Amino acid sequence: MSFPWAKEYTPAHPFMKWMDEKLPVPRLIYNAVGGGYEVPRNLNYFWNFGFLAGLCLVIQIVTGIVMAMHYAANTGVAFDTIEMTVRDVNWGWMFRYAHANGASAFFVVIYIHIFRGFYYGSYKAPREMVWLLGVVIFLLMMATAFMGYVLPWGQMSFWGAKVITGLFGAIPFVGEPLQQWLLGGFAPDNAALNRFFSLHYLLPFVILGVVILHIWALHIPGSSNPTGVEIKSESDTVPFYPYYVAKDGWAIGVFAIAFAAMVFFFPNALGHPDNYIPANPMSTPAHIVPEWYFWPFYAILRAFTQDFFFIPAKLMGVLAMFGAILVWFFLPWLDKSPVRSGSYRPTYKKFFWFGLIPAMAVLFYCGGAPAAEPYVMFSQIAGLYYFAHFLIILPVVSAIEKPLPLPYSITEAVLGKDEGAELAPSA
Amino acid sequence: MAEEDGVRRRDFINIAAVSAAGVAGVGVVIPMVSQMSASADVLAASSTEVDISNIDPGQAIKAVFRKQPVFVRNLTPKEISEANAVPLSSLRDPQTLAERTKEGKENWLITMGVCTHLGCVPLGAGEGENRGEFGGYFCPCHGSAYDTAARIRKGPAPKNLEVPEYEFTSDTVVKIG
Secondary structure, three states: OOOOOOOOOOOOOHHHHHHHHHOOHHHHHHHHHOOOOEEEOOOOHHHHHHHHHHHHHHHHHHHHHHHHHHOOOOOOOHHHHHHHHHHOOOOHHHHHHHHHHHHHHHHHHHHHHHHHHHHHOOOOOOOHHHHHHHHHHHHHHHHHHHHHHHOOOEHHHHHHHHHHHHHHOOOOOOHHHHHHHHHOOOOOOHHHHHHHHHHHHHHHHHHHHHHHHHHHHHHOOOOOOOOOOOOOOHHHEEEHHHHHHHHHHHHHHHHHHHHHHHHHHOOOOOOOHHHHOEOOOOOOOOOOOOOHHHHHHHHHHHOOOOOEOOEOHHHHHHHHHHHHHHHHHHHHHHOOOOOOOHHHOHHHHHHHHHHHHHHHHHHHHHHHOOOOOOHHHHHHHHHHHHHHHHHHHHHHHHHHOOOOOOOOOHHHHHHOOOHHHHHOOOO | OHHHHOOOHHHHHHHHHHHHHHHHHHHHHHHHHHOOOOOHHHHOOOOEEEEOOOOOOOOEEEEEEOOEEEEEEEOOHHHHHHHHHOOHHHOOOOOOOHHHOOOOOOOEEEEEOOOOOOOOOOEOOOOOOOOOOOEEEEOOOOOOEEEOOOOEEEOOOOOOOOOOOEEEOOOOEEEEO
């Protein structure tokens, strides 16, 4: 994106001039994340989380490459190689815990990033493609995280793999052959462990590729902002460098403190003790739960206990679980409001804070609880509300609500007045 | 001339080349997909022989078949009559106990120990394990309860526990698979 007031890249040093003619990487950097990229001046801290998500991806790739140097994907030794990495390899414990907690940190950051999109309507035109690519990244992250959790070959690894690949067995007719094809056998075993390791190494680089597309698509309209009003003039913007580079640097500091606290003081707080028991195909742990970041979706999976017309409960649960994320793909078209930011949408805002967020909190809690009443009933009610929010409440509310008056410009929202507004006909 | 017929030499080469590339592409995809299926060593006949002479009525054991658990259970007369008392119309996956056992050996209930919901190992085969409210097996993962014929009675599982192929090679030995 380039506004008329954005500065052109002009190499000063002869070497940079030579470079600019041959391979204009400095020009790309200047225009994409440098002084030539004009960004709304009013971004709040929620806008740091895209950058932090990129940082998490880098942390996961770097620590993951180190883990792979010490790991062996064989059911006989996989569990031991992880334990030996932690106990015997120099600094192995740090890399292992940074990688395991890095996955959790990545999901914390990405959930806040998605929440930002929900509240501020970041998915709306002209940024639909940014949103769609983001949902693709989220799905790839879930697949990568799931396969990574299988690799230590503990009890939760094994039974998680069995339950999740069992989901595919719910598909009519092709389910069972498909499940055996995915596993390369009748149950998770060496074949499954090896291909999961192969794909767990591959997918982060696929994510990296989609992230580049995500950022590319973002740079065409440029970032949205908390008012949702598009940029009108130079006074609405500041250059990315130094302003947002500095602000993202501050975000790194805060993130690093929280992340270091987890890695160094509570490395197993988010893990399951059962995963320190080597995988045993003959005995299921009493309470199988996925990692915390899958809980809301796991609750939806388990909410179906009765057959629904001719569709078996198991298939319904699987469809609903995937549907809970796939519905996000349609968000730019389900939301019909001309106003982008939730701050100016009084009715939507109420449903968002007092409907969707509590429903997701209930699903999150129930997903980590045992599969018993009253949690199943709570999951059913919250799951129903979750889908109703996207498929009924959002389209209806966005079509009928009267939004609050928007500021004329970002400048007016920030400074209280905008000289440009006084020249322009009243908005 | 060929050009007057509407088929030019270049059209032919173009179509032939793209077709050949398409066939070659499919030819490469088939092995790519197929290599992920269960390999020969996994598929290699894996039958299991189980000695049942030490299983008293009311007891069960877990054996291993294709790397998955199999439950071999010696039903008590009470458990058999409980299973037979259930009206078929009330079942999600209607089957009688007789259909799920061998003739003359109705007390030997042999099923996979794999919940038909998402593949957990149900409880109830081991000593002192929770057998659920129908006295058969209970899956702790998502609360599926099976009765004394290992039929699904409650919870999300769609089908009864699978009965594998097996035969009694003698009065005390069962060959599964």
